[in-house]
Amino acid sequence: MSFASISSPAEQQHAPHTHRHRLLEGMAQAVAAKGYAATTIADIVREAAVSRRTFYEYFNTKGDCLIALYTAASHNALDVLRNAIDPSRDWHEQVESAMTAYFDCLAQNPVLMRTLFIEILGLGPGGLAARRQVNEEIAAFMLKVINEHASAPRRRTPLSADMAMAVVGGINELILQAIEQDRLGDLRMLTAPAIELVYAVTRE
Incomplete structure (x- = not known):
């Protein structure tokens, strides 16, 4: 699964050629x-093979289309994390598998990833709201895994939402730093510090 993918396999099966889906694919390309x-x-619209009129049926601006692409691609990356979690496996193996799969997913399309992570910050309240929503969904997933999965280390107190968001923010900052330093080819090197960060918050 690629960060460039626009919808999950289930969504593609139900609506593989919708105009909106094609526009998001067109934007990504x-x-x-x-x-x-x-x-x-x-x-x-040329990449999507639809008319300009069709574009405006779904989006008011190019920025609106980018926000929708950011949300769809981020949800695919979150699906990668979800699919890498297997409660029957050792906790450490799960974390390492999930982080490796996540960074591999992001690295599959460096140009698109750079655009989505950087340009979303300049799209005003709509872009920032989309980014916040995605971060909250990832943090909620982390809370569920750490606080509810039987294989996770048992904490005296549940991991808080603030701490989960701090981890998500920290990992995002590592990614932004890699983008700024033009190190996207080495993105997998972020796996180790990301894993260490997750381990740090699961210990008391």
Whole structure:
């Protein structure tokens, strides 16, 4: 599964050729080829093989389309984390598997990932709200795994929502730093510090 993917396999099975899905795919392809700044609505509709009128049935601006792409791609990355968790396996193996799969997923399309992580910050309240929503969903997933899975270490007190968000924020900052330093080719190197961070919050 790639960070460039727009919908989960189940969603693709039910609606593989919807116009909205095609527009998001078109945006992803255009951004990967040209970058966000150079991408135009004409590029998006050409890649999606739909009309400009169809674009405006779903989105008001190019930025709105990018926000939708960010949300869809982030949900796919979250699905990667969910699918890597297997309560029957050792806790440490699960964490290592999940973090490795997550960073591998992000690294599959460096140009798109750079666009989604950086440009979303400049899209105003809508972009920031989408980013916050995604981060909250990842933090909620982390809380569920750490506090409820039988294989997770037992804490005297449950992990708090604030601490889960702090972990998500820390991992995001590592990714942003890698983007700024043009180290996306070495993104998997972030797996080790991310794992160490998760281990740190599961200990008391």
